[in-house]
Amino acid sequence: xxxxxxxxxxxxxxxxxxxxxxxxxxxxxxxxxxxxxxxxxxxxxxxxxxxxxxxxxxxxxxxxxxxxxxxxxxxxxxxxxxxxxxxxxxxxxxxxxxxxxxxxxxxxxxxxxxxxxxxxxxxxxxxxxxxxxxxxxxxxxxxxxxxxxxxxxxxxxxxxxxxxxxxxxxxxxxxxxxxxxxxxxxxxxxxxxxxxxxxxxxxxxxxxxxxxxxxxxxxxxxxxxxxxxxxxxxxxxxxxxxxxxxxxxxxxxxxxxxxxxxxxxxxxxxxxxxxxxxxxxxxxxxxxxxxxxxxxxxxxxxxxxxxxxxxxxxxxxxxxxxxxxxxxxxxxxxxxxxxxxxxxxxxxxxxxxxxxxxxxxxxxxxxxxxxx
Amino acid sequence: xxxxxxxxxxxxxxxxxxxxxxxxxxxxxxxxxxxxxxxxxxxxxxxxxxxxxxxxxxxxxxxxxxxxxxxxxxxxxxxxxxxxxxxxxxxxxxxxxxxxxxxxxxxxxxxxxxxxxxxxxxxxxxxxxxxxxxxxxxxxxxxxxxxxxxxxxxxxxxxxxxxxxxxxxxxxxxxxxxxxxxxxxxxxxxxxxxxxxxxxxxxxxxxxxxxxxxxxxxxxxxxxxxxxxxxxxxxxxxxxxxxxxxxxxxxxxxxxxxxxxxxxxxxxxxxxxxxxxxxxxxxxxxxxxxxxxxxxxxxxxxxxxxxxxxxxxxxxxxxxxxxxxxxxxxxxxxxxxxxxxxxxxxxxxxxxxxxxxxxxxxxxxxxxxxxx
Numbered sequence: 093x094x095x096x097x098x099x100x101x102x103x104x105x106x107x108x109x110x111x112x113x114x115x116x117x118x119x120x121x122x123x124x125x126x127x128x129x130x131x132x133x134x135x136x137x138x139x140x141x142x143x144x145x146x147x148x149x150x151x152x153x154x155x156x157x158x159x160x161x162x163x164x165x166x167x168x169x170x171x172x173x174x175x176x177x178x179x180x181x182x183x184x185x186x187x188x189x190x191x192x193x194x195x196x197x198x199x200x201x202x203x204x205x206x207x208x209x210x211x212x213x214x215x216x217x218x219x220x221x222x223x224x225x226x227x228x229x230x231x232x233x234x235x236x237x238x239x240x241x242x243x244x245x246x247x248x249x250x251x252x253x254x255x256x257x258x259x260x261x262x263x264x265x266x267x268x269x270x271x272x273x274x275x276x277x278x279x280x281x282x283x284x285x286x287x288x289x290x291x292x293x294x295x296x297x298x299x300x301x302x303x304x305x306x307x308x309x310x311x312x313x314x315x316x317x318x319x320x321x322x323x324x325x326x327x328x329x330x331x332x333x334x335x336x337x338x339x340x341x342x343x344x345x346x347x348x349x350x351x352x353x354x355x356x357x358x359x360x361x362x363x364x365x366x367x368x369x370x371x372x373x374x375x376x377x378x379x380x381x382x383x384x385x386x387x388x389x390x391x392x393x394x395x396x397x398x399x400x401x402x403x404x405x406x407x408x409x410x411x412x413x414x415x416x417x418x419x420x421x422x423x424x425x426x427x428x429x430x431x432x433x434x435x436x437x438x439x440x441x442x443x444x445x446x447x448x449x450x451x452x453x454x455x456x457x458x459x460x461x462x463x464x
Numbered sequence: 465x466x467x468x469x470x471x472x473x474x475x476x477x478x479x480x481x482x483x484x485x486x487x488x489x490x491x492x493x494x495x496x497x498x499x500x501x502x503x504x505x506x507x508x509x510x511x512x513x514x515x516x517x518x519x520x521x522x523x524x525x526x527x528x529x530x531x532x533x534x535x536x537x538x539x540x541x542x543x544x545x546x547x548x549x550x551x552x553x554x555x556x557x558x559x560x561x562x563x564x565x566x567x568x569x570x571x572x573x574x575x576x577x578x579x580x581x582x583x584x585x586x587x588x589x590x591x592x593x594x595x596x597x598x599x600x601x602x603x604x605x606x607x608x609x610x611x612x613x614x615x616x617x618x619x620x621x622x623x624x625x626x627x628x629x630x631x632x633x634x635x636x637x638x639x640x641x642x643x644x645x646x647x648x649x650x651x652x653x654x655x656x657x658x659x660x661x662x663x664x665x666x667x668x669x670x671x672x673x674x675x676x677x678x679x680x681x682x683x684x685x686x687x688x689x690x691x692x693x694x695x696x697x698x699x700x701x702x703x704x705x706x707x708x709x710x711x712x713x714x715x716x717x718x719x720x721x722x723x724x725x726x727x728x729x730x731x732x733x734x735x736x737x738x739x740x741x742x743x744x745x746x747x748x749x750x751x752x753x754x755x756x757x758x759x760x761x762x763x764x765x766x767x768x769x770x771x772x773x774x775x776x777x778x779x780x781x782x783x784x785x786x787x788x789x790x791x792x793x794x795x796x797x798x799x800x801x802x803x804x805x806x807x808x809x810x811x812x813x814x815x816x817x818x819x820x821x822x823x824x825x826x827x828x829x830x831x832x833x834x835x836x
Contacts, residue, residue, distance in 0.1 A: 349736060353598060371737075372724035372730075
């Protein structure tokens with residue numbers, strides 16, 4: 093499934109370093125990429141974290157120890173989960189193309205499912221009987237057309253989507269660790285998924301999902317998929333977040349229409365009014381996606397596991413002060429920072445890394461950063 | 465309401481001639497215009513009908529007598545209905561712009577309603593309770609925004625649309641004569657409409673509507689309106705004909721989404737899939753129509769009540785044979801007939817008129833004709 097781009101394969105040592113880096117405090121997917129690019133590899137980046145934090149104005153962040161990383165890899169293996177790095181053969185190609193792909197995902201189940209073309213089906217937790225029926229009908233139709241179904245293992249529409257695709261290929265994306273299934277009563281559903289399907293997460297073992305982990309997880313649901321089908325969704329529901337993320341990622345957004353009197357249709361009707369493709373049956377979706385399936389994905393290289401380290405750069409104190417002075421809680425473009433600070437891009441990026449590791453900076457999409 | 469185009473006013477004599485011509489056998493709105501254009505007025509056209517029919521190969525068609533025309537005008541007046549000619553001040557300006565506007569319409573009620581901007585609301589006869597509720601809600605919202613509501617006085621959605629706009633302005637377009645209300649149980653609804661609203665028809669008094677009169681009537685519903693709202697519609701329903709006619713006339717088409725499990729939503733969901741604007745509340749419609757309301761209508765002149773008669777032209781027998789030989793039951797462009805026959809446009813048009821009055825020719829939209 094990685095035709096076209098370079099396939100990498102981490103050594104055990106590299107995998108431990110990657111895991112240590114992404115599990116360390118204040119390191120998210122974007123920072124991971126920036127650190128790897130700057131230091132030429134995960135090992136050097138982990139080593140650099142204390143100095144970066146100090147220069148960014150805080151004490152040493154919690155750094156994941158080698159022991160903890162080994163323990164997670166071992167415990168995952170016992171659960172049947174493999175930690176797959178971006179760029180490796182089992183890492184889903186489409187997910188690799190999103191703006192902030194997780195450097196490592198833990199995959200349980202039949203990995204070949206991830207080689208199938210995928211469509212996400214999501215919707216209300218308190219689904220109506222009609223919504224469940226429609227979900228089944230559409231999932232069956234998509235499965236018949238050769239698609240695997242991606243969803244979030246939630247109650248309602250998500251569960252119906254998984255159940256309808258158990259035998260053909262289903263992908264459950266979790267917001268917590270593999271050993272922290274949410275909702276707990278879906279542990280049995282998960283057991284039913286694994287023989288022919290997949291569960292995956294970017295979160296560590298033992299991670300209890302919090303509210304903010306669900307939107308984060310939703311970017312993986314849309315990121316894995318050619319398109320996202322929203323079956324029932326109230327106003328301001330999580331499914332609409334998935335739809336928005338799908339749009340940002342250039343994925344197709346499909347919505348099922350519903351009566352204007354049905355509050356469960358407010359979200360989907362709203363999406364249709366905003367330009368989502370209205371669908372009432374699987375054929376509507378297949379006819380849009382089949383032409384896309386053949387197209388080449390834009391190549392985007394994974395970070396090199398061990399590249400050349402950039403020449404070390406330490407900003408002068410006044411440069412750092414000037415750059416920090418240009419930042420505020422309102423997001424600003426990194427390009428503008430470079431222009432306004434009169435510092436070199438390398439220096440600006442280094443100051444941003446320092447602030448980030450110190451827990452003082454947030455990276456948004458589109459090259460925007462803000463002070464926390 | 466006729467700002468911009470010439471307003472005409474027929475004399476009593478002219479009105480009688482117009483009525484005689486349109487009520488004569490084989491004369492529809494298109495033929496009426498062709499005859500008036502050729503003979504310079506309705507009087508000369510009526511006189512010419514027997515000769516045209518003879519040359520077209522049939523005996524004299526039933527020609528409406530002067531007495532019958534006077535009787536219809538008088539009987540209409542007693543019912544409170546005025547026969548208004550295209551181009552007259554009370555003739556709705558928008559209706560004048562369609563491809564085949566009726567030369568005369570009989571209007572009952574408060575004529576000023578026709579000066580309001582109009583929106584049609586149509587849908588299933590066997591409407592659901594939800595459909596009726598939505599119709600009311602949308603009609604109220606449109607009335608509040610200053611629109612009059614146009615519909616077909618049918619059971620279900622139509623009746624709900626009229627009832628919701630009784631006090632603000634409603635237009636019932638009939639498929640039969642004013643004294644042949646269909647369905648009969650809506651006679652009381654019609655009585656409630658007339659104090660503040662309008663009933664209109666192009667059909668003569670005493671005309672019992674047949675199945676084929678309803679699609680014909682539907683072109684007036686859409687023709688009067690800036691846009692047409694389809695509330696509930698099954699597959700292949702009459703409301704979809706109105707939607708198609710609205711598109712052909714360049715009117716906006718709005719459709720209410722519904723559950724894919726609801727057969728009453730199949731038609732409206734289908735329209736949305738084909739590009740109709742999905743709407744769930746009146747504001748959605750108002751926001752599309754308000755910018756259009758200000759725009760100037762394209763000017764289209766009504767036929768002159770007494771213009772210059774064209775020089776009489778009688779095709780030579782072999783010319784007529786050649787032109788008839790080019791016709792078949794498959795529609796063909798008049799322009800192609802002129803080119804292929806090597807006859808002058810005037811001669812071709814005269815032969816077509818002859819065939820039409822003889823009941824042997826059908827005119828379609830877009831300059832197409834076929835043999836019957």
